[in-house]
Amino acid sequence: MSSSSAIQAVRGMNDVLPDEIAYWQHIETIWRRLMTQYAYQEIRFPLVEAASLFQRSVGETSDIVEKETYTFADRNGDLLTLRPEGTAVCVRALVQHSVLQQQPVQRLWYMGPMFRHERPQKGRYRQFHQLGLEAFGMHGAAIEAEILLLTTRLWQELGLSALFKLQINSLGTPGTRAAYRAALVAYFTQHHAQLDEDSQRRLDKNPLRILDSKNPAMTAVLQNVPQMTDYLDEVARAQLNQLCAYLDKAGIAYEINSRLVRGLDYYTGLVFEWVTEHLGAQATVCGGGRYDNLVAELGGPASEAVGFSIGMERLILLLQAQQNLSSPVPDVYLLNVGELAEQNALKLAEDLRLALPDLSLLVHCGGGGFKSQFKKADKSGAKIALILGDDEAKQTTVTVKYLREEREQVTVPQYEMVEFFKKELGLRIED
RNA sequence: GUGGCCGUAGCUCAGCUGGUAGAGUGCCUGACUGUGACUCAGGUUGUCGUGGGUUCGAGCCCCAUCGGUCACCCCA
Numbered sequence: 001m002s003s004s005s006a007i008q009a010v011r012g013m014n015d016v017l018p019d020e021i022a023y024w025q026h027i028e029t030i031w032r033r034l035m036t037q038y039a040y041q042e043i044r045f046p047l048v049e050a051a052s053l054f055q056r057s058v059g060e061t062s063d064i065v066e067k068e069t070y071t072f073a074d075r076n077g078d079l080l081t082l083r084p085e086g087t088a089v090c091v092r093a094l095v096q097h098s099v100l101q102q103q104p105v106q107r108l109w110y111m112g113p114m115f116r117h118e119r120p121q122k123g124r125y126r127q128f129h130q131l132g133l134e135a136f137g138m139h140g141a142a143i144e145a146e147i148l149l150l151t152t153r154l155w156q157e158l159g160l161s162a163l164f165k166l167q168i169n170s171l172g173t174p175g176t177r178a179a180y181r182a183a184l185v186a187y188f189t190q191h192h193a194q195l196d197e198d199s200q201r202r203l204d205k206n207p208l209r210i211l212d213s214k215n216p217a218m219t220a221v222l223q224n225v226p227q228m229t230d231y232l233d234e235v236a237r238a239q240l241n242q243l244c245a246y247l248d249k250a251g252i253a254y255e256i257n258s259r260l261v262r263g264l265d266y267y268t269g270l271v272f273e274w275v276t277e278h279l280g281a282q283a284t285v286c287g288g289g290r291y292d293n294l295v296a297e298l299g300g301p302a303s304e305a306v307g308f309s310i311g312m313e314r315l316i317l318l319l320q321a322q323q324n325l326s327s328p329v330p331d332v333y334l335l336n337v338g339e340l341a342e343q344n345a346l347k348l349a350e351d352l353r354l355a356l357p358d359l360s361l362l363v364h365c366g367g368g369g370f371k372s373q374f375k376k377a378d379k380s381g382a383k384i385a386l387i388l389g390d391d392e393a394k395q396t397t398v399t400v401k402y403l404r405e406e407r408e409q410v411t412v413p414q415y416e417m418v419e420f421f422k423k424e425l426g427l428r429i430e431d
Numbered sequence: 432g433u434g435g436c437c438g439u440a441g442c443u444c445a446g447c448u449g450g451u452a453g454a455g456u457g458c459c460u461g462a463c464u465g466u467g468a469c470u471c472a473g474g475u476u477g478u479c480g481u482g483g484g485u486u487c488g489a490g491c492c493c494c495a496u497c498g499g500u501c502a503c504c505c506c507a
Contacts, residue, residue, distance in 0.1 A: 067432075119502095119504090198503085281501085311507030370466055385466080
């Protein structure tokens with residue numbers, strides 16, 4: 001433990017050190033490739049927004065806005081909020097720039113940190129990272145199926161398919177949702193005595209949320225609760241069936257969970273979650289749904305929309321449990337001992353890097369004898385130690401020593417090194 | 432915001448019913464003065480998270496506080 005005077009990171013905000021970075025980059029690389037394959041475009045937007053954006057979109061009564069946002073006054077008194085999620089910000093950006101008027105159909109993705117002031121626990125932090133995707137201007141189940149196929153592909157590419165289950169539900173239209181909500185309130189009011197403390201509180205605020213209570217004492221009441229699917233109108237039911245047909249055809253297993261609700265107010269129609277049993281209490285790695293009214297509510301043209309977000313940290317926990325990724329190591333560690341060698345090492349390295357763009361070459365800096373430089377070469381993980389001592393420097397040669405295999409070391413003229421590495425490491429040469 | 436568990440060397444941890452700190456690993460040096468990884472020998476590190484209390488005496492007991500972790504609420 002470090003001394004008490006050292007400054008630490010803010011609670012719930014984590015550093016990602018180099019030995020962990022391979023997992024992030026692996027996911028990001030696959031994600032970018034997928035997004036290109038499916039023809040989604042990246043969008044970037046600020047971390048800080050007007051506080052009112054989230055009150056109007058995520059919902060004033062939602063816990064996220066009520067007690068979990070980082071909200072503070074700017075120097076001029078404006079209330080600002082560190083974004084707790086991406087969807088509302090994405091919509092704000094599209095509305096502000098009139099993007100949907102010019103091109104109503106949009107397939108977009110984003111990636112970056114989000115902020116919620118909650119107590120940290122496994123897979124949940126105050127600054128966390130989401131991969132998100134939003135598709136605009138498309139009605140029907142096809143686009144819904146597309147994004148579920150796409151997430152399925154992502155799990156496959158990451159080798160995590162076996163860990164995930166897909167749950168889907170439909171929240172219906174605003175009309176049917178209100179009717180269902182009324183029925184729920186009536187039911188729960190009738191059984192008020194059986195509700196736990198949390199659920200009693202939720203009864204007037206957000207009765208839908210009582211449905212996914214984790215309290216075992218609530219299972220009895222929830223057993224006979226009115227089913228959301230019974231309240232869907234024809235259109236919503238047909239669309240859910242159509243989505244199921246698409247998923248069946250693609251061979252994607254799913255479960256219709258009529259108690260699946262989501263905490264953000266803007267959802268309409270489809271909601272879904274990819275859940276896992278391998279992350280303790282944090283089952284949801286990817287959650288999303290349709291939000292056909294949000295664009296208009298934020299001042300844009302009426303526009304249907306569907307999207308989801310993935311919790312990066314949660315995905316990484318799964319990935320780490322599944323496979324070991326190590327950070328890349330240099331191909332070559334260039335030792336230089338002696339005055340003449342030290343003077344020539346950087347130039348030699350520059351020439352090699354220029355000619356061999358794929359070569360990862362680490363030049364030893366900071367002096368030291370052969371022994372200590374070799375120790376560092378070994379620890380760097382490099383396959384090859386390139387030795388530039390005074391003898392080599394005088395003769396414009398360099399000695400190649402193999403650190404990971406039993407082979408004689410060889411001394412080679414410096415002008416032959418490009419060709420040597422090309423053969424030895426299978427590298428391409430810059431023309 | 433609420434609750435359980437945990438804070439001893441850079442890391443992983445040991446430390447008896449209270450008697451003023453230890454191992455492994457890492458790191459540095461040497462054996463091998465131009466050769467790592469293996470072996471051997473030496474060296475190196477702590478306000479025992481912090482503050483207070485009890486005691487002749489606290490790493491150990493008590494209180495507070497901070498941090499970590501897991502869970503609740505909520506969510507990715």
